[in-house]
Amino acid sequence: MQRHFDKELEGLKTSLIKMGSIVEESVQLSVKALLEMNLSLLEQVNENEDRTNSLEIEIDNTIVDILALHQPVATDLRFILAAQKINNDLERIGDHAINIAESVTALYKKGGKLELISIPKMAQIVEEMLGNSLDSFIHNDPKLGMDVLGNDDKIDELNRNIFKCVVDRMKDNQNMIETGMELIRISRNLERIADLSTNIAEEVIFIAQARIVKHHAGDKKEDTA
Numbered sequence: 001m002q003r004h005f006d007k008e009l010e011g012l013k014t015s016l017i018k019m020g021s022i023v024e025e026s027v028q029l030s031v032k033a034l035l036e037m038n039l040s041l042l043e044q045v046n047e048n049e050d051r052t053n054s055l056e057i058e059i060d061n062t063i064v065d066i067l068a069l070h071q072p073v074a075t076d077l078r079f080i081l082a083a084q085k086i087n088n089d090l091e092r093i094g095d096h097a098i099n100i101a102e103s104v105t106a107l108y109k110k111g112g113k114l115e116l117i118s119i120p121k122m123a124q125i126v127e128e129m130l131g132n133s134l135d136s137f138i139h140n141d142p143k144l145g146m147d148v149l150g151n152d153d154k155i156d157e158l159n160r161n162i163f164k165c166v167v168d169r170m171k172d173n174q175n176m177i178e179t180g181m182e183l184i185r186i187s188r189n190l191e192r193i194a195d196l197s198t199n200i201a202e203e204v205i206f207i208a209q210a211r212i213v214k215h216h217a218g219d220k221k222e223d224t225a
Contacts, residue, residue, distance in 0.1 A: 005070050012062055012083055016090070019055040020134040022048050023090045026097035027130060027193060031123045034104045034186065037114070042101045052094040059087045078210060082203035086137065089196045089203075093130070096189040096196075103182040103189075110179055117165050119187060122158040125151055126194045133200040142208040145201035149213070155194040162187040 026048045033041040063084050066072065072080055107114060129148050136144035163184055170180040205213050 005066075005072075005076075008062070008066055008070075009076065009079065012059065012066065012080070015055060015059050015062065016083055016086055017134070017138055019052060019059065019087070019090050020137070022051050022055070023094045023097065024127075024130055024134060026052075026094055027100075028127060030097045030100040030104065031127065033101065034107075034116070034123075035120060037104070037108055039105060039108055042104065045097055045101045049094055049098055052091055056087055056091040059083070063087070075207075075210075079207050082207045086200050086203050089199045093193050093196050096193050099189045100186050103186045106182050107179060110182075112179070114179070117162050117183070118158050119162060119183065119190070122155060122162065122187065122190050125154060125158070126190045126197070129155070129194050129197040133197040133204070136201055136204045140204065140208050142205045145204040145208075148201035149198055152194060152198050155191055159187050159191040 026045045029041045029045050033039060033045075063080055066080060070076075129151050132144055133148045135141065136148065166180040166183050166187075170176050202213050205211055
């Protein structure tokens with residue numbers, strides 16, 4: 001019975017890793033499409049959305065079955081509870097990748113010269129945060145998880161600076177308003193991906209150390225996208 005339970009937990013982790021890989025690819029492709037203004041890259045992002053949604057339901061059902069059949073305790077229960085939250089966080093990250101893809105499409109149709117301000121730098125840090133949060137989960141590495149938490153404030157500051165810079169340009173040039181709104185939307189979605197990556201890292205620390213580190217840098221903002 002214990003061997004069967006262990007295989008179920010291993011299968012749950014494998015499914016989450018698969019979902020994480022798909023979501024990470026979506027974020028990378030949506031950012032690359034922005035930097036290169038290449039809409040063909042967004043086809044895979046849209047395909048990944050369907051795969052992510054299917055996996056989320058599959059993982060949710062697996063978690064319910066495990067809880068009902070095995071009534072896990074201690075470390076196993078921590079893992080399952082964290083897995084449920086990570087599953088939700090990954091699905092939301094996929095949604096934010098879709099949001100970025102939609103903004104890229106709008107910017108492409110708008111045409112003209114596009115100044116991305118600090119968005120490429122922000123995107124690079126966000127991609128690193130997401131990758132490290134997934135690696136921390138795969139390897140059960142709370143130290144790597146703590147490294148992810150350390151970048152959260154950088155992203156918040158970049159998001160504020162991008163917002164201010166874009167608004168200043170919109171005030172100077174009304175023709176910039178539509179483009180500016182899409183840039184702000186991209187920045188906001190990147191910031192949310194960073195927050196959700198931080199959530200995943202926090203869950204890894206909870207699994208490994210039975211330690212709750214949420215609100216390490218103030219209350220988290222509610223996801224509204």
